[in-house]
Amino acid sequence: MSYVTEELAARLKAAREAKGLSQRELSALAGVPQSHISKIENNAVDLRVSSLSSIAHALDLELMLVPRKALPAVQSITRSVASAPVINAETQRELNRIRKTVDALASRASGANIENLQRRIREITQIQSQIDPEILQKIRRTIEAIESSGSNEAVNRAVENIRSLRNQLAHRAASHEKPRPPRPAYRLEEDQDG
Amino acid sequence: MSYVTEELAARLKAAREAKGLSQRELSALAGVPQSHISKIENNAVDLRVSSLSSIAHALDLELMLVPRKALPAVQSITRSVASAPVINAETQRELNRIRKTVDALASRASGANIENLQRRIREITQIQSQIDPEILQKIRRTIEAIESSGSNEAVNRAVENIRSLRNQLAHRAASHEKPRPPRPAYRLEEDQDG
DNA sequence: TCATTTGATCTACTTTGCTATATCATGTAG
DNA sequence: CTACATGATATAGCAAAGTAGATCAAATGA
Structure with a gap:
C-alpha cells in the first residue's frame, strides 16, 4: 500500500x-x-x-x-501526549487480566459498587505509568475472591484497595515527571475531573 | 453518510x-x-x-x-493557522484570473523571468488578506499586455510591479494583526524562506 | 501436557468506491 | 446574445473494500 x-x-x-x-x-x-x-x-x-x-x-x-503549516506544532503536541508509553509489558498484561476479571464479574452480578469497581480499573488502566506488578497481582486476587464470596463487602474492599493504589500511582507519576517544560503555553485537555 | x-x-x-x-x-x-x-x-x-x-x-x-487528549490543543493551533480566511470573494476571483493568465502565458513562453512571475503570483495568492481588487486588476492588465508584446521587458516590469504589491500586502497584514498573542510558545512552521 | 488466546490467512459473497465519459442547468465574462 | 466555466448527475464497468465464518500455527497460561 x-x-x-x-x-x-x-x-x-x-x-x-x-x-x-x-x-x-x-x-x-x-x-x-x-x-x-x-x-x-x-x-x-x-x-x-x-x-x-x-x-x-x-x-x-x-x-x-x-x-x-501547522504540522510541526501539532506533531510536537501529539508526541508530548503520546509519550510515556514506556509501560512494562508484564504490567500491561496484568492490567488486562484485571480488566477481564472485572468485566466477567460484571457480566454476572451487577450493581452500583461493581460499576464503581469497573470505573476504578479503567482509571488505573489509563494512568499508563510504571506500576509494580506485584501490587496489581494483589488487587487481582482480591477481585477474584469476590467471585467465590459474592459478597458486597468484598466489592467495596476491592474498590477501596484500588482507590488507594490509584493515589499511589498519581503521586509516583508526579515525582517521576521531568523538571517541567519551560512553560506549557497550550492546555492539553479541559478540566474534567469528577 | x-x-x-x-x-x-x-x-x-x-x-x-x-x-x-x-x-x-x-x-x-x-x-x-x-x-x-x-x-x-x-x-x-x-x-x-x-x-x-x-x-x-x-x-x-x-x-x-x-x-x-490532544484534541483541544491541536484544534486551537489549526484554527489559528486557518484564520484569516476572510478574503473578499471578488478579490479571490481576481487572483484566480491572474493565476490563470500567468499559467497560460507560461505554457506558451518559458524562461527564468516567467518562472519568477509565477512564483510571485503564488506568493500573493497565499497571503490571503484583504487586497484592493483594483490593484490586482492593474496587475492583470500588465500581465495580459505581455501576451501581445511578448517582450522580456514587459515580464520584468510585471515582476517588479508584483514585488512591490507583495510588500504592500505584507505591511498591511502586519498592521492588521491583533496585538500579538502573549507568547507564541510553539513554532508554526520551519523557516523556509528563499 | 492440555487448553486458550492471538494474529494471520482463506473462502465466498455483497457492497461500493473509483474511473471514464457525457450531459445539463446555472452562472458569469466578453 | 454567445461562449465558457462551474458544479451536480448519470451510465456502465472494474477493482477492491467489507462481511461472516472457519482454520491454523505460535505463543501463552494453567
Whole structure:
C-alpha cells in the first residue's frame, strides 16, 4: 500500500497495543471483523474513512486534517501526549487480566459498587505509568475472591484497595515527571475531573 | 453518510474554495475525477484513505490521527493557522484570473523571468488578506499586455510591479494583526524562506 | 501436557468506491 | 446574445473494500 496508509497502519497498531487490546477486542469495540483489522495493521488494504474513523475512535484517536503549516506544532503536541508509553509489558498484561476479571464479574452480578469497581480499573488502566506488578497481582486476587464470596463487602474492599493504589500511582507519576517544560503555553485537555 | 465524513467533506470543500480552486482544477492536482470530487464534497461517498489523502495533499492538508487528549490543543493551533480566511470573494476571483493568465502565458513562453512571475503570483495568492481588487486588476492588465508584446521587458516590469504589491500586502497584514498573542510558545512552521 | 488466546490467512459473497465519459442547468465574462 | 466555466448527475464497468465464518500455527497460561 501507499506510504500514508503505512504510517496510519503503524499508528493504529501501536495505539491498540498501547491500550493492551487484542485484535478481537478491538474488533468488538470498533465493529470491524478481526480479520479485517489484521489486514489493516499489515497495510494490506486501502481502507475507507468510515473504517479508519471507527477504529481510531475505539482507540481514543481522532481523524484530523491539519494544515501543512501547522504540522510541526501539532506533531510536537501529539508526541508530548503520546509519550510515556514506556509501560512494562508484564504490567500491561496484568492490567488486562484485571480488566477481564472485572468485566466477567460484571457480566454476572451487577450493581452500583461493581460499576464503581469497573470505573476504578479503567482509571488505573489509563494512568499508563510504571506500576509494580506485584501490587496489581494483589488487587487481582482480591477481585477474584469476590467471585467465590459474592459478597458486597468484598466489592467495596476491592474498590477501596484500588482507590488507594490509584493515589499511589498519581503521586509516583508526579515525582517521576521531568523538571517541567519551560512553560506549557497550550492546555492539553479541559478540566474534567469528577 | 456518517458524521465524520460530513465534517471531512466540509473541510475539504472549504479548503478548496479557500485556495480558489475549481473542482476540475483540484481534480487535476489530486488525480481524481471531478465527478468524484463533487460526490465527496456532498458527502455522498465513504471514500478511501488514499483518495482522501491525495485530495488533502493537493490542498496542503495532512491526514493525522490525534490523541483525544490532544484534541483541544491541536484544534486551537489549526484554527489559528486557518484564520484569516476572510478574503473578499471578488478579490479571490481576481487572483484566480491572474493565476490563470500567468499559467497560460507560461505554457506558451518559458524562461527564468516567467518562472519568477509565477512564483510571485503564488506568493500573493497565499497571503490571503484583504487586497484592493483594483490593484490586482492593474496587475492583470500588465500581465495580459505581455501576451501581445511578448517582450522580456514587459515580464520584468510585471515582476517588479508584483514585488512591490507583495510588500504592500505584507505591511498591511502586519498592521492588521491583533496585538500579538502573549507568547507564541510553539513554532508554526520551519523557516523556509528563499 | 492440555487448553486458550492471538494474529494471520482463506473462502465466498455483497457492497461500493473509483474511473471514464457525457450531459445539463446555472452562472458569469466578453 | 454567445461562449465558457462551474458544479451536480448519470451510465456502465472494474477493482477492491467489507462481511461472516472457519482454520491454523505460535505463543501463552494453567
